[in-house]
Amino acid sequence: MMKTSLFLGLIVMSIVFAPLTTNPSAQADTISSPVPVPGNLFPIPIPGTVEPIPSIPNLGTVPIPPPLGALYSIDKTQSGLVAYDPLNNETKTQQELLANQQYWKYGGDAITRNAPYAFSKDNQGLHIGVQAPVDGSWAGVYAVTPNTNAMLFHTVVTTPLRVLPTLAQPQWYENGMYVQTAGSQNVNYITCTSATSQWGTTWGIISTIGNVNQANTFTTLYLDTSANQPLTRDCTIITNGSNYLKVYLDGVKVYENSTLNLQMPGPFNVFEEPQSSYAGQLLNGTYADYYATTSENVKVTNAPLLAATVKLVDSTGRVLASSPVVSGTATLPVGQYHMPLAAYVKVYDSNNIQLASTSSPVNIFGGDVYKVNSILGL
Numbered sequence: 001m002m003k004t005s006l007f008l009g010l011i012v013m014s015i016v017f018a019p020l021t022t023n024p025s026a027q028a029d030t031i032s033s034p035v036p037v038p039g040n041l042f043p044i045p046i047p048g049t050v051e052p053i054p055s056i057p058n059l060g061t062v063p064i065p066p067p068l069g070a071l072y073s074i075d076k077t078q079s080g081l082v083a084y085d086p087l088n089n090e091t092k093t094q095q096e097l098l099a100n101q102q103y104w105k106y107g108g109d110a111i112t113r114n115a116p117y118a119f120s121k122d123n124q125g126l127h128i129g130v131q132a133p134v135d136g137s138w139a140g141v142y143a144v145t146p147n148t149n150a151m152l153f154h155t156v157v158t159t160p161l162r163v164l165p166t167l168a169q170p171q172w173y174e175n176g177m178y179v180q181t182a183g184s185q186n187v188n189y190i191t192c193t194s195a196t197s198q199w200g201t202t203w204g205i206i207s208t209i210g211n212v213n214q215a216n217t218f219t220t221l222y223l224d225t226s227a228n229q230p231l232t233r234d235c236t237i238i239t240n241g242s243n244y245l246k247v248y249l250d251g252v253k254v255y256e257n258s259t260l261n262l263q264m265p266g267p268f269n270v271f272e273e274p275q276s277s278y279a280g281q282l283l284n285g286t287y288a289d290y291y292a293t294t295s296e297n298v299k300v301t302n303a304p305l306l307a308a309t310v311k312l313v314d315s316t317g318r319v320l321a322s323s324p325v326v327s328g329t330a331t332l333p334v335g336q337y338h339m340p341l342a343a344y345v346k347v348y349d350s351n352n353i354q355l356a357s358t359s360s361p362v363n364i365f366g367g368d369v370y371k372v373n374s375i376l377g378l
Contacts, residue, residue, distance in 0.1 A: 072304060072356035073373050074345050080367015082150040082292040087126040094119045108141030108273075115139035116282045125158070125288030128272060132279040135171055140275030143287070147182045147267040150292035151238060152335055152366050155272060158232040158286040159194045159201060164278050166198040171278035173197075175285035178273060179237050183265035185212045190245060190262070192235035201229050205247045205255050209263050222247065222255045234289075238296045238335050241266050246296065248336050289338075294367030296335035300345060302371045303328045308350040312343040315361055339365045347372060 085103065097119045098106055110117040110130050118129035119141070132139050159175040176193025187210035194203050205222040208215045236248040241264035246256040270292065274285035300310045303325045310330035312321040320343055321332040334341055340363035347356040356372050 071375055072347070073375060074300070074347070074356055074358045074370050075373055076362070076368060077301075077371045078367075078369035079365065080294040080298075080369075081365040082148055082294060082367075083145065084291045087121065087288045087290055088123050090121055091123070092121045097121065103145065104143040104272075105146075106141070106143055108139075110139040110141045113139055117141045118282060118284065119143075125156070125286045126272065127284045127286050128274055129282045129284035130274050130276050131282040132171070132276050135167065135279045136169055136277055137279070138275055138277045140273060142271045142273035144272075145270045145292075147269060148292055149267050150294055151240060152236065152293045152296050153177065153179050153238075153268075153270050153290075154234075154236045154292070154339070155192075155270075155290045156232060156234050156288045157192070157194065157272075158288075159196060159274075160231070160283050160285070161196060162201050162228070162231060164196055164198050165280060170198050171276075173274065173276045173278055173283050175274040175283075177235050177237070177287070178271040179239060179264075180269050180271065181241060181264035182267045182269045183241075184263070186210055186263065187212070187215045188262065188264045190237055190239055190247075190264070192233070192237055192247060192249070194229075194231075194233070200227060201231065203229055203233055203249065207245070207260070207262060221245070221257075222249075224249075234338070236335055239264070241268065246335060251336050251338070253336060291339055291365070293339065293365045296333055296366045298332045298334055298345075298364055298366065299369045300330045300332070300347070300372065301328060301369060302373070303330065303347055304355055304372060304374075306349045307347050307355055307372070309348045309352075311346050311348065312341070312364065313346055314343050334364060334366050341365075345370055 083103070106119055108117065108130070113133055115133040116131040118127070120127045126143060128141055128143060130139055130141050155177040157176055159173070164171055164173060173196045174193055176191050178189050178191045180189035187208065189208050191206050191208070193206065194201050203224045204220060207219040207221055209217045234250045238246040239262065241262055243260050243262065244258045245260055245262065247254055272285070272287040274283065276283055298312070303310065307325045310323055310325060310332060311319050312332055312334065313319055320337065320341065321334055323330040323332045342361040343364055344361050345358045346354055348354055
């Protein structure tokens, strides 16, 4: 599989990697020439501006009655969780990570080019560091997942600094999560990424389409141009790889489209990856709280005849998601929330009278399926 990376700012460049190996100390990727993209697609962060972010809908609250005798139970029949790794639950050195590669595999062109790089894990997350061999010469390293048929991907990405030094020729440090096709040899992916230069740090969502050798088309789907942007962002990418894409930053939807031409047939790989053209310092990208699920939605099936609405409700009574019941099934979107989402699953009739509920909050992942069952066996 080929890997191309995107660098945001006044100039966006791509790097193409050769096939991943499970022993990067012995063999790693090769690098192609960076390909510039028109700088006017990625303006300098503008002081005094704030990128408008849509507010999260207020769905109201409902009472949480004490447990009573009920005619129905609600039971999970299918889990949507594909992979979960907090990435901050152990301490490991680079040698330990490379010697025992399991779910995550490690690679990158920095290894074969003798550019400085580093891997480690601690209670902050997975640290992946890279330094360009000389200014202007891109180098990168990554951790990559196995092939997966998941649809929702989540990581908390932290970039290490807000600005790079002012140099005669501006340099860049890019750090993000990539969802890339593994069902095609073409370099096609979606990225949630930061790019740091002498002008500051910019976060963006980019769709990239290429061929087996390089990326050819970069489409900016969302770009935050405000100054002093956060160095840590919570990124959720939801896609079918064909026409549909939804992206959340920090739990707020910043992009959605169902008419795209992504050309990303599944399965997918997810890359946690920093890359740099700056030779002055080794810079660590940090990644935490990775999970992947089969869907952005939770389904509740076999709702009773009088059921009109299903709601997900937290322990304080706040409604997190609500959906009408259609032909006995309710579909509730939960992609904006951190998972697992702790919530009651509650079923109501048209008068908002509760018909069924889980006895306590349950841990919910996108793709979970729950079934309403009659206690009386009816």
